[in-house]
Amino acid sequence: MEKPVRSAPSARRSVYGQIVDELGRQIVTGEFEPGSILPSEGDYSAKLAVSRTSFREAIKMLAGKGLVESRPKTGTRVRQRSQWHMLDPDVTTWAFEAGPDRHYARAFFEFRGIIEPAAAALAAERRGEADLGRMRRGLAGMAAAGSRDEWIGPDLSFHRAILAATGNELLISLGHLLEPALTESFAIANVDAARRQASVPLHRAVYVAIDDGRPDDARSAMAYLLGEALVDLEEMVGIGSNVEVAALHEPVSDPK
Amino acid sequence: MEKPVRSAPSARRSVYGQIVDELGRQIVTGEFEPGSILPSEGDYSAKLAVSRTSFREAIKMLAGKGLVESRPKTGTRVRQRSQWHMLDPDVTTWAFEAGPDRHYARAFFEFRGIIEPAAAALAAERRGEADLGRMRRGLAGMAAAGSRDEWIGPDLSFHRAILAATGNELLISLGHLLEPALTESFAIANVDAARRQASVPLHRAVYVAIDDGRPDDARSAMAYLLGEALVDLEEMVGIGSNVEVAALHEPVSDPK
């Protein structure tokens, strides 16, 4: 549909890459409902005015992320949400781009709340000088940041450095999810400069605990930091409101 | 190289699917080193006796998992491990298939040790009757299992049911990683029937705590369960041995 400048995110320029982004976003936002069948390759590629080859390559990439499934005769079907690879950076990007998807954003912050405090504790045991240096640079960058855009990079670096310090490849991989999430979170919750600066001491507390080798303090400092960040987002978007939390107690219906 | 029966995992039968599996495994096991360039599409597809079309579709799927990166003129390059999507089910499968990759297996169990106790705690707060039913069926299946193969399914169902009970899509996605991990773990650590049966009460303890709505007990019961499972694997493969743990304190060198 409308294809605006879309400066920031990913910015794939190849034909198949654009289709991946466009179709991926449409699927994640629910424009194509799970269980539904996409138009046939021939029809859809013609409609998009691209070759069937490029279209198929895009579909293959989406299939690799668990979003769709192609079978002869049947066609290409959108899989159930429970089958999607939610931990894929692109899927995360699309989910956050989709405007404030409250359900997803809430799940994501809950997930961070599990991972990152534990990662901070591990980092306090295993941090190397290089990791600490990256954290310090992140802190300095945050303290110096004037605009929102100047803030995101250092913030991201700081959290990534902690994940990297754990030496755990799976935790490091989570850093790839953080980028779209942070970028879009800040785009949504437009916290002002004063508020951002207020979180610098919280970040510093995490750093000090890691530097001193105090895992439990690092864990709780990180938990507190994330809690504050969630509060900011809540106020803006309303995720995590009481209604949402209550609703979450029953929808385990999800019947595969 | 040798292409044995490979009964269990994925078992893709399409041409491009086989290439994805084969290339993916070769990259993850290090047969193609990060930073190296694959042979050109024309050469490699000819060598494999498949069309360039199918080969490219396979490459696209691998690119979607962050394993490779294609650019005109340069070719297709294997990306650094830190860029891989380690939380992709296929990548997990290849990493475990690769024989006992101690480094990865240890990271994976550490990761489970972070996620699953927290998930169990959340499940104790949010579980629905359907979730509890699935857990009960899993327990019953484990108790009744004679062979190793009969055990894996119920075990997997049990852990997935807990993740599902959290209602958190990201946690549910982790269930996709569990399947290859459990399958291969049991293939490696061939624990005997008596030992498996000994873990049934541990699983039951987790279930009871969740059923009763006691988050802290669920968390610690799950942590204990995973600890025991890790002990089994350690004895077989040597992951997590003292040497390994000690070595992990410094290799944060991982540059970029």
Next chain:
DNA sequence: TGGGTGCTATTGTAGTATGAATAGAGGATC
């Protein structure tokens, strides 16, 4: 010696042809 400038290998895209698989309709059989 330095810098611009083609050459060329490689991926990207397109179009077409053929094959294989299967859902579903329709017919045969009991």
Next chain:
DNA sequence: GATCCTCTATTCATACTACAATAGCACCCA
């Protein structure tokens, strides 16, 4: 009337070819 089988049409799967776009690299010229 119900069940099973066959047959067909649709769709994806694979292959092959041609050309465009890109960018590394060597070469040439000032």
